[in-house]
Amino acid sequence: MLTDAELVARCRTGDEAAWNELVERFSRYVYAICVQAYRLPPHDAEDVFQEVFARVYQHLGRLRSDDAIRPWIAQLTRRLCIDRLRASGRESPADTDALEPGGYDESLAQIDEALAVRECLDAVGAACKDILDRFFCRDESYNAIGAALDLPAGTIASRISRCLAKLKIELEGRNVAPAPSGDR
């Protein structure tokens, strides 16, 4: 898998496949910031989502460090979400200032942590990645997963457990640490 920096470098050359991969890589992240951290309604979330990628596309050439794409996207998404909340009148500037960084930081930190965990999925094999994605991210039932993967539904729970165990080992190997949180 290409690093973020390698992917950005390829996008800058006009490689459309690389751009597709960049959008794919960060789409869940941007979406989660919009709808989970800032709880934008779907229409606003879609506008912010598209604006983020339009700006990323336009400004890729001006990125000082290709490694900085992730924090840049996070910051851009966050700023556009706040602008949207202000414009819609759901947050006055004073309210938003009061909530930034304290109020949303917990959600944003968890989303960053989730992205780090998700990146380890590639290391546990395609089958595990698929089954964990279907169950946890796509909220599919054991029956639906069994039907889609041609597996007995009764084996899905144990497969998920084994895949989680593999993922835990991978996280430990990469020394990914849980973010400190007061609500766990």
Next chain:
Amino acid sequence: MTGYDQERIGELLRLLPPAPMGWVQAAQELPAARDEIAALVARAEADAAYRARVVADLEAALEAEGIPVTPSVVAALRLGLEAE
């Protein structure tokens, strides 16, 4: 030891559901619209009256040029006009 247990890993995975497929596809199609948007922006730069019409209704301007109107293309056009 990272301190993760399986329940926590599951909770974190749940935080990143896929974005709607249409949104992702629209963002991925940006490069295809790049040249058409650039041409529209260049024309707006050279013709103030045309620019005023475009700014007044971005979607109509895109439609008039036969450019598929998606939120990502509208955003890209707006950014292009702002960057003039």
